[in-house]
Amino acid sequence: MSHRTYLYNINTPSIAENADTMMMEWGYEMPLMLQPLLIDSGFISGNNYNNHVEFNDSGLYYNAKPGLENLKRFYNFLEAQPDLIKNIEKFKEAKDKLFNYLDQLDGSYFHLDMWDVLNMEDRPHAEQAKDWLATIAHNNQVITLAMDSGDVSLLNYKELKDVSPAFTSFSDLLNYEDYDYGWTCIDSSEEEKLPYEIFEENELWGLKDKDGIILISPQFDEFYSFGPEDLAVVSKNGKYGYVDTTGRITVPLTWDDAFDFEYSGFAVVVSEEKRGLINTKGDQLTPLIYDDLNTLNEGNYFNAKINGLWGTIDPSGKVVIAVEHENEPQAAYGFYHIEIAGQKNQKIFNELFKYLGEFPLKAVENLHEGILLIKPHKGTKFNSIYKRDGTRLDSGYEFDLVARKPTEDGFAYAFKDDKVYTVSETNIRPTDKAVALKHTGEDYVYYFEYETRKRLLVYGKGKKMDDQQIRDELSETYTLFDYGEQAFDREDYGKAIYYYTIAAEKGHTPSMNNLAHTYYSVNGFKDDDKAFFWFNKSAVKGNDGSMNGLGMCYKYGVGCQADIEKALYWLNKAAEAQLALANNNLGDIYSEEGLLPFNPEKALAYYQAAAALGEPKYNWLGYLHDLKAEYEKALEYYRLGAEEGNEISAFNFGILTANGLGTEKNNEVAIKYFELSLTLGYPNAHIELAKIYRNEKGFEDEKKVQEHLKEARAAELEIPEELAKKKGWFGF
Structure with missing residues (x-):
């Protein structure tokens, strides 16, 4: 029986009901992606199901409706973040399935049952439940702040509590393929779809198939759920064994206790208060000599306790960490650690169980497949890198910063003053500046901390930069583009060029x-x-x-x-x-x-x-139709151009109207458009107006002729010969 957490949708706290829905069965943690469900009015009461103990006081309960709304808000917020989600189509599919599933729930509360996980510590369950209540509240504060601010960078993984150590950033967790953007966490299977059913009759448990045919008659006092190997723990008269999904007893009921098989295919069994390991065939792999055996690293290794001291063994019983420690070894991301009584430092082993030394836990970081970074801490100001064999990588430098990098060429950057080096399993060499600049780009904003990107930028550019320049260079391109447009609009062209150049580069x-x-x-x-x-x-x-x-x-x-x-x-x-x-x-x-x-x-x-x-371009459209003698179309375009304030269009409209082309001749309209052309700044209209006032019956006005000719000469226009001479009394 591995350590699991359960999430239910229920109506009545502390009382099991047929209407209860088990939403999730998960190993060792409450998945961060579902924690936004647990947002409203959290309280502690007895569990609905793990209630067979003397002190049933560790169930966590939350109001369901606000939680549903909050989770949907969270997912919609994530979807709106550019470049955060690596597979947006898969994210949308997972989101739709999750929302559809949640919309079917009608219970008033979410109930988090961590009884099995709380068994891992000696502290009272009620005390641990309070810690989890506070932890979930803290994580939701971080998430809510990010949503309220519209800033996904506030989802700093280091600020979150009791999250999976397998990840170092929220982006890594979100995009982890096996999580399917949170959908994997949901137990969406329906019991009728399973090929079997565990059932009870006369207080005994048996197994039947989906058609109701009995596979094994009710005979067991306990019948646990089937695990990764399709094997379930069963008990009868105080003895434990295993059955498979066909109803066959695969491991006889000879053990005093038995635990679920891990994904690795091994399980812990107990006889006469001593523990050992068996495989799925029931073969005993280790002697029954251990006072306690706990899973480490998903069942690939096991913590073993003998005579009050802890160590670690592999499934064959081979000791990989000596059984000599007062405290149990713990797994972290890419390494193992053991607390030392009365000290802040802990014993550190890499993933190959090579001992490195005693260091503060916060100073240890997995860089790549068994290669560890020990960061500055009390007693040392510099970073050290330890190889897979447990020895320190000798570089000739004392680095002031080391950061993991994408592994296409080395696995880490090491910084010394203004220099940057690339670390591989075999050597440390100067980093290519073009690669350094590439890793300051937006594709890596969720991969590197700001300080790392800052130093990569200065190194890649090869020049000194002040803090404002660095912030601008590391800003996202759409932000820089927006700043550039704002500067251009206010005619600050130098600043516009500055922002546009950074984004363009x-x-x-x-x-x-x-x-x-x-x-x-x-x-x-x-x-x-x-x-x-x-x-x-x-x-x-x-x-x-x-x-x-x-x-x-x-x-x-x-x-x-x-x-x-x-x-x-x-x-x-x-x-x-x-x-x-x-x-x-x-x-x-x-x-x-x-x-x-x-x-x-x-x-x-x-x-x-x-x-x-x-x-x-109405004037050109009018002009080209004018050339083709398509005067009606030309007039329409000239009119539209004039209405938009084009002086040439107004002038040409006047010409066609004055000559009766495409319309009846109309000197009043022609005068109107020639005057509009003048107002818009086209002096040639003076000549045409002078012609009308000289030659057109009913519009003769020699004074106006001379006024327009005067303006035409002032504009240095050539005066037509027929207008140059002042007209006399008899028209000579």
């Missing part, structure tokens, strides 16, 4: 595009070479805005030789990406008579495409 193409645009167009900051460089770098990565910008560089020779073919290539790439601006720029090229590709039909097609994308 991280590979953020929108920042590359905005940086190039600033260098291309903002007076006082123009830099043709930099504009071309960043447009080109971003364009080849697929940014449509930069494709357009690069095309314009090639059109005008900005930072490069002018090349109309390359301009057309990149502008077409951007147009294919449905960028309206690129379509308009292509329209400009094909409508420009001085350029070789002059083609009004193509120009019109591109302008129309831009209009369909929401960025019409």
Whole structure:
């Protein structure tokens, strides 16, 4: 019987009822992913099921409804965090299954039964239950703060209590494949789907299959659940053995006590108050000489107690930690430790049971497959790395920081002053600066602590940086991009360039595009070479805005030789990406008579495409229809352009209206649009107004003619000959 925790959904604390639902059976802990369920009004009372002991005072209870709401909030918060979840589709699938399962529960309380785990300590169960109540409350405070702040970095694994030592970060735990984002923790199987049923008759227990056929008649006083090897402990008349799921007694009931088989295929049995190990066939593997035997490392090893002293054995009985210690060995992530009475230091063994020495537990960290880091502690200021054989890795340096790294090339970084070294099983060598910079990126923000990323950055950049520069460099690209846009909007272009550059160097193409645009167009900051460089770098990565910008560089020779073919290539790439601006720029090229590709039909097609994308150039659309003598369409586009404040559109609308093209001739409307064109800043309208006031019947006004001609001369416009001479009394 291994040490397990159980979570139930129930209606009545301390009283077992048929309506109770067992939600979870888990080994040794309350899984962190489900702790948000246990958020409201926690209290301690007797267990519903493990209640056969004298002191039934260690069950934890919480109100169910607030817990359900809190867990859903937690999962929705996690889903909203960029780059936290490695497999978002699998996360969503697990979340949906979990939410659907929880929505079916109708009990008023969640009941956490840790009776089996509490047996591992000599302290009273009630005292341990209070500790767990406080631990779960603390962890939920950490989780709630992260949710309230919208900051997943506040889920600092080191701040959480009594969580699995197999992980060093929340991201590692969340993305651990076997957890399936928390769904694995839920016991969602329905009893009718099992191929067997343990049943009771006349206070005796038996086994039948799913069709009700009896596999073994009721004859056992106790019948425990089936474990990993599909074997269950049974007892009769004070003797214990095992049966399998077919009802066959695989290990005869000859033992005074027996415990569940571990995943390793070994189990502890008791005879005459002495313990030993057997395999699934019932073969005895060790002598029955141990006063106590407890599972270590999922049953691959066992802690053994003889004459009051503890050690560790393997399943064959071979001693791997000498049986000479007052306290029982404990497993941590990648190493083992034993408390020393009256001391803060503990005896430390690596995962191969090689003894390293006595160190504070907080100073020990597993780096990689039996290789341990001993961090600075009282008596030493530096980090030491111990190899698999238990000896210290001699580097010639005393490192002030060591941190685990992705294992594609070495397994740790070691820092000495401003230098960074990569540690492997065989050597320590200087770190490649490009790799160091890679590991400061956003893909590794959940892998490294801030101090590690900071020192990797300074090393990789090869220059001194102040704290603000470092914080900016380590900020996420979308944050830097946002800062850059804010600075640009307030016309602080130097600061915009600063933020855009940091994000661009991280590979953020929108920042590359905005940086190039600033260098291309903002007076006082123009830099043709930099504009071309960043447009080109971003364009080849697929940014449509930069494709357009690069095309314009090639059109005008900005930072490069002018090349109309390359301009057309990149502008077409951007147009294919449905960028309206690129379509308009292509329209400009094909409508420009001085350029070789002059083609009004193509120009019109591109302008129309831009209009369909929401960025019409009404004057050019009107002009190209005007050239084709499609005057009604031309008038409509000129009108729309005039309404948008385009002075040329207003002028051209006046021309067509004054000449009766596409509409009836209407001098009043023509005058209105010519005057609008003047207001918008187009002085040529003075000439057309002078013509109307000189020549059009009913509108003759020589004073106005002279006023408009005066303004035209002031604008240095050429005056048509027919208007140059002042008209006399008889029109001569």
